[in-house]
Amino acid sequence: MSFHEIIDTINEALKLPFKNFIDPSKRVHFLYLATTILLALYVFIQTKTHKNFFKFLFHKKVWFGKSAKIDYKIIFFNSFVKVLLIGPFLILSLYIAYYVNEFLLHKFGYDAVKLSVTETLIYYTITLTILNDFFSFFIHYLMHKIPFLWEFHKIHHSATSLNPFTQYRLHPIELLINNAKNIIIVGFVTGLFDFMSNHQIEKVTFYGVNVLSFIFLSWGANLRHSHVKLTYFNFLEYILISPFQHQIHHSQNPEHFDKNMGSKLAIWDWMFGTLVRSKSVKRKIKFGIGLGDDKNYDTFWKNLHMPFTNLFRKVIYSKDKK
Numbered sequence: 001m002s003f004h005e006i007i008d009t010i011n012e013a014l015k016l017p018f019k020n021f022i023d024p025s026k027r028v029h030f031l032y033l034a035t036t037i038l039l040a041l042y043v044f045i046q047t048k049t050h051k052n053f054f055k056f057l058f059h060k061k062v063w064f065g066k067s068a069k070i071d072y073k074i075i076f077f078n079s080f081v082k083v084l085l086i087g088p089f090l091i092l093s094l095y096i097a098y099y100v101n102e103f104l105l106h107k108f109g110y111d112a113v114k115l116s117v118t119e120t121l122i123y124y125t126i127t128l129t130i131l132n133d134f135f136s137f138f139i140h141y142l143m144h145k146i147p148f149l150w151e152f153h154k155i156h157h158s159a160t161s162l163n164p165f166t167q168y169r170l171h172p173i174e175l176l177i178n179n180a181k182n183i184i185i186v187g188f189v190t191g192l193f194d195f196m197s198n199h200q201i202e203k204v205t206f207y208g209v210n211v212l213s214f215i216f217l218s219w220g221a222n223l224r225h226s227h228v229k230l231t232y233f234n235f236l237e238y239i240l241i242s243p244f245q246h247q248i249h250h251s252q253n254p255e256h257f258d259k260n261m262g263s264k265l266a267i268w269d270w271m272f273g274t275l276v277r278s279k280s281v282k283r284k285i286k287f288g289i290g291l292g293d294d295k296n297y298d299t300f301w302k303n304l305h306m307p308f309t310n311l312f313r314k315v316i317y318s319k320d321k322k
Helices: 003-019 030-047 053-057 060-064 066-089 092-108 117-145 147-157 164-168 172-196 211-218 243-249 267-272 300-321
Strands: none
Touching: 003 066, 030 053, 030 211, 060 066, 066 164, 066 172, 066 300, 092 172, 117 147, 117 172, 117 211, 117 267, 147 172, 147 300
């Protein structure tokens, strides 16, 4: 890599976090932040426990505390991971789509299924959303249940205060796993519907983003990582994960460990017995890993190296026991 290529890479990585504000597929796009403020205002009016909306929404600890500063540092660090390690592999999704399509053509022929353009638009969008949501839940479930993966996912839970940028608080290993999942799911579903629609594949889009994702992102997605307690109707929380349900997921109370692991849909948690609805939580919740472990993740560097340190210690300990 030449000197100019190194400079271009650094420049691209430094710009990446700011591009999130103008990319409609990203949760912190300015439009979704605007709807977030409106929903926060609704919660503020409903609670009637605060006098100043600005202080309620922009609490100093939430946005400028130690935990928030770690969030911001991880965002920039992971930007280099995305540019160097993830970006070059995004094209794999197209290869997967191509080979899935070719396999189905070879197996079933050209006229096996023919969807209209409208059918393709609707079914592709719904299928992609549901499959991606299920595998997001399933990988998240494994992150909590497999000790090796939990060491890396623990970084996301080490946040002791939540703001919309905490969603990007991921260890690079988890970031790679999540992007690999996205590449495979998008490639598989695209190849499937490319075959079924005779190459009429498109997504239902609005403002340049999957319309179902647009609804999710507009309707309080940013409040999932926040101190603003937005709940849904009790019956609806069996189907959709409300922002407060995700805040419960971040609770340091052992009763809430491994609960509400769904991304958009609550039905997976309902099926797996990990669902907790908002109305069952009466006390104010505190965020973090809990069990006295938060202090081990109170700096940026600790969040990067602690998973490897902990795994190394476990290997040494298991050898000593033998």
